[in-house]
Amino acid sequence: MAKHIVCLGFPAFGHLLPLLQLAKNLAKHHKITLVTSAHAVEDLRQRGLIEPSTSDSSSTSLKYFGIEDGVREGFDITHQSEETGKNFALIMIGVGNFIRTLNLRTDGPTDTASPIPPVDFLITDISIGPCLTTIVTRKIPFYLLNCGRAYHTALMVLLVDENSPTVPYDKAPAFLEMPGEDGKLHGPQPDGQFQGFFIPAKRALPFSRGVIVNSIREFEGETIARISEQPGMREIPVLCTYPQLQDQTAERKEDDTEVAQKLKSWLGKKEAGSVVYIAFGTLASLKPDQLKELAAAVERLERPVIWSLKSAQYVHLSDQLQEIARKGLDDPNSRVLIVPWAPQRMVLAHSSVGVFVSHCGWSSTMEGLSVGVPFVAWPQRSDQLMNATFVVAKGAGVLVRGANEAREVVSANELVRIVDGVFAEGAGYAGQARVLRDIIASSSQTNGSAELDYARLTQSFLN
Ligand SMILES: *[C@@H]1O[C@H](CO)[C@@H](O)[C@H](O)[C@H]1NC(C)=O
Numbered sequence: 001m002a003k004h005i006v007c008l009g010f011p012a013f014g015h016l017l018p019l020l021q022l023a024k025n026l027a028k029h030h031k032i033t034l035v036t037s038a039h040a041v042e043d044l045r046q047r048g049l050i051e052p053s054t055s056d057s058s059s060t061s062l063k064y065f066g067i068e069d070g071v072r073e074g075f076d077i078t079h080q081s082e083e084t085g086k087n088f089a090l091i092m093i094g095v096g097n098f099i100r101t102l103n104l105r106t107d108g109p110t111d112t113a114s115p116i117p118p119v120d121f122l123i124t125d126i127s128i129g130p131c132l133t134t135i136v137t138r139k140i141p142f143y144l145l146n147c148g149r150a151y152h153t154a155l156m157v158l159l160v161d162e163n164s165p166t167v168p169y170d171k172a173p174a175f176l177e178m179p180g181e182d183g184k185l186h187g188p189q190p191d192g193q194f195q196g197f198f199i200p201a202k203r204a205l206p207f208s209r210g211v212i213v214n215s216i217r218e219f220e221g222e223t224i225a226r227i228s229e230q231p232g233m234r235e236i237p238v239l240c241t242y243p244q245l246q247d248q249t250a251e252r253k254e255d256d257t258e259v260a261q262k263l264k265s266w267l268g269k270k271e272a273g274s275v276v277y278i279a280f281g282t283l284a285s286l287k288p289d290q291l292k293e294l295a296a297a298v299e300r301l302e303r304p305v306i307w308s309l310k311s312a313q314y315v316h317l318s319d320q321l322q323e324i325a326r327k328g329l330d331d332p333n334s335r336v337l338i339v340p341w342a343p344q345r346m347v348l349a350h351s352s353v354g355v356f357v358s359h360c361g362w363s364s365t366m367e368g369l370s371v372g373v374p375f376v377a378w379p380q381r382s383d384q385l386m387n388a389t390f391v392v393a394k395g396a397g398v399l400v401r402g403a404n405e406a407r408e409v410v411s412a413n414e415l416v417r418i419v420d421g422v423f424a425e426g427a428g429y430a431g432q433a434r435v436l437r438d439i440i441a442s443s444s445q446t447n448g449s450a451e452l453d454y455a456r457l458t459q460s461f462l463n
């Protein structure tokens, strides 16, 4: 029987995109309402990621509901500021109110003023922290969605407790401390996150019907085993359904743009596996000093380069690179292309690309690994280190040191040396990247791990 499921999202793109894709897939068999901040629903619409609202929306099984929480901008955080703190509070108030008025189908007729029809259960981003408490108190059945690695939220959350030492947020060396060799957290944790996020999430986890992870079981096996050993977690399934959280459409709108066409024709003229693609995602940005060193490395590299760099940062480039950036894609013979935006999936999948210099956000990491490109893994915030160390531990790339320490500037010479090292014949990074690519591909085959986990998920809806 079709269920009515609310997919409750955290309004940052890295979080909403996997949830949106999951919602689209589930909507083939169930009625789904995707709920998040009103401005984020509008953003998704403007980017063409959700259908424009039609007068006859009753015919579709996927609906959207925007919470009017007063937040006006995306929550794609580069750093914690006063504004992001305020926005986070507003989002939590909005989500909290939404949950309090929600009607459950099992409740029968009620008089609460829910803006949407009665629901069977929720699939909620784990990042709604304190609101999870409200869900548990109201005894609303729920699944948790973890948009990063299993390591990222599920395990980290379980490792802290009320007695974990904390420090004020601005004194904390890291957004999350990496666990030590013994699997325990030793450093103090930033107090804001701790009270507002970790503890409520930890308390909610054992009440969930399952944890959905944006990864594949082959990459998370050990972590999942450790999660299951935590109190109350033995019976909670941890399901890794990465392919179902990704837009699999072969032809995307973004690949059709003029930028994409020009990039494709430029790439088409390069040797297989020769191009360096540099992109730090929408969130991460380099300090000016570091950017200058990277720019010098780009000039020194004797390889073709595509550098996706926000135009606001062009001022830090040399005159020569600024000239290149100004020409954009109009010089088909240029060794270097600097563009404010690139259709990343298309670029990475091109056979001419040989190395991906990345901050290793988890979605970029999986995008690169899915097409078998080796990495220069250069995390910019300490929590990204976990994604980066994963890539390095698997032998699919080299880590640029520095994210977790007092960050020193990495020199142009060292960067050139690292990039050349990943290309080096016999280094084995490219081969290992292809091994990981094949593992990801097989996870979505019939009886592949991700297919089986997804089947387990949808089966569990019936219980
Ligand atoms: C990995 O990537 C995710 C998604 O981009 C990001 O939120 C997180 O900071 C990164 N680090 C870990 C440890 O997952």
Ligand SMILES: *[C@@H]1O[C@H](CO)[C@@H](O)[C@H](O)[C@H]1NC(C)=O
Residues within 6 Å of the ligand: 446, 447
């Ligand atoms: C998938 O697994 C089932 C049960 O083990 C088996 O009957 C079926 O033949 C498998 N399908 C494929 C394509 O391997």
